[in-house]
Amino acid sequence: MLELYHWKPVSHSARVLICLNEIGLEFESRFVDLMAFEQFSPQFMALNPQAQVPVLRVDGETLTESALINQYLAESNPAAGLAPEDPLGWYECLCWSKYVDYNLGSSVATLGCRELLVPLLAGRDRRELLAAIDAIPVPERRPGWRAAAENAYSDEAIANSERKVQLVLDRMETVLAESDWLIGDSYSIADIDSFAMLDALRDIAPHLVNEDSAPQTMQWLSRIAARPAVAAALATHDDVEGFAPGPEHSRWG
Numbered sequence: 001m002l003e004l005y006h007w008k009p010v011s012h013s014a015r016v017l018i019c020l021n022e023i024g025l026e027f028e029s030r031f032v033d034l035m036a037f038e039q040f041s042p043q044f045m046a047l048n049p050q051a052q053v054p055v056l057r058v059d060g061e062t063l064t065e066s067a068l069i070n071q072y073l074a075e076s077n078p079a080a081g082l083a084p085e086d087p088l089g090w091y092e093c094l095c096w097s098k099y100v101d102y103n104l105g106s107s108v109a110t111l112g113c114r115e116l117l118v119p120l121l122a123g124r125d126r127r128e129l130l131a132a133i134d135a136i137p138v139p140e141r142r143p144g145w146r147a148a149a150e151n152a153y154s155d156e157a158i159a160n161s162e163r164k165v166q167l168v169l170d171r172m173e174t175v176l177a178e179s180d181w182l183i184g185d186s187y188s189i190a191d192i193d194s195f196a197m198l199d200a201l202r203d204i205a206p207h208l209v210n211e212d213s214a215p216q217t218m219q220w221l222s223r224i225a226a227r228p229a230v231a232a233a234l235a236t237h238d239d240v241e242g243f244a245p246g247p248e249h250s251r252w253g
Contacts, residue, residue: 002027003057005047007034008242009234011108012066014196016054017236019070019189021229023080029236034244035120040136051138052246066196067097070189082189093183096190103168104197105246107161109144110153112243115204117148144245162208165201168194169214176216180223187224195224200243 004020004027006013020027032038032053039051048055048064056063056072063069071094074083084090121129126149133145147153172194175182182190199221201209211218224230 001057001059003030004028005030005032005044005053005055005057007032007053007244009236010112010200010242011197012052012246013054014199014233015066015193016056016069016073017233018192018196018230019073019082021233022082022192022227023073023077024229025073025077034242037132037136039244040138040141045137049138051141067101067193070193071097074189081186082192084183084186084188089183093188093190096182097193099171100168100194100197103164107164108197108201109243109246110157110161111165111205112200113144113148113245114151114153114158115243117243117245118151121149122151141245148245162205165205165208168198169208169217172220173214173216176220180220187227191220191224195221195230199225 002020002025004016006017006029009017032044034053038044039053044055045051047057047062050064052064054064054066054069056069058072063072071083074080078085084093129149130146133142133149136142136145172182179185181187182194198209198217202218202221208214209217209221225234
């Protein structure tokens with residue numbers, strides 16, 4: 001039995017939702033409301049002390065880290081064709097996932113939180129919100145929420161986030177000029193992992209991700225979004241206006 005604890009189909013949660021749908025696996029959906037701080041509940045932190053989604057439960061075993069979950073799913077279901085069959089292909093696939101996480105993990109979170117989370121939190125009672133943030137049981141998670149609550153994103157932080165997004169886009173434009181997919185001739189978890197991080201940028205950072213500046217990437221995003229399994233995963237909720245701070249800045253800078 002598979003149980004997926006997840007947030008809306010954005011970034012890391014979207015990765016695993018897409019992968020499960022692509023493989024065609026049945027799973028129990030366990031929605032974790034990040035805006036209600038359910039990720040910090042004792043029940044959820046018993047599954048993942050880092051208080052991060054997604055978490056996949058497989059026959060009683062707990063799997064965390066979205067890229068690693070997708071690697072597990074791809075290897076466990078080889079008929080789906082989401083993983084390269086040769087060691088070099090696996091190396092290239094893992095390199096893409098790592099590259100995307102290093103450069104987009106903190107960047108997309110920063111840009112998404114400033115664009116979507118800041119106005120959402122502005123509508124809450126400030127005293128109650130700050131008290132809830134101070135009570136977060138994972139201390140390293142508090143600064144990210146305070147930054148969103150106070151809209152305390154410096155120009156330097158935004159510029160650095162945009163710089164790292166541009167690094168990824170430049171590399172993708174080069175690769176996608178020669179191939180429809182990131183690894184060889186086949187759609188793989190490298191595409192899924194990257195799509196889940198980049199797709200929302202079409203809306204939250206259109207000055208970076210658009211037809212003029214990144215035409216190959218835009219076509220690639222559209223190809224993936226048109227896949228039935230991806231459309232089904234993205235339709236898990238009727239809106240994707242959901243970004244929450246994670247530990248990415250403390251982990252990757």
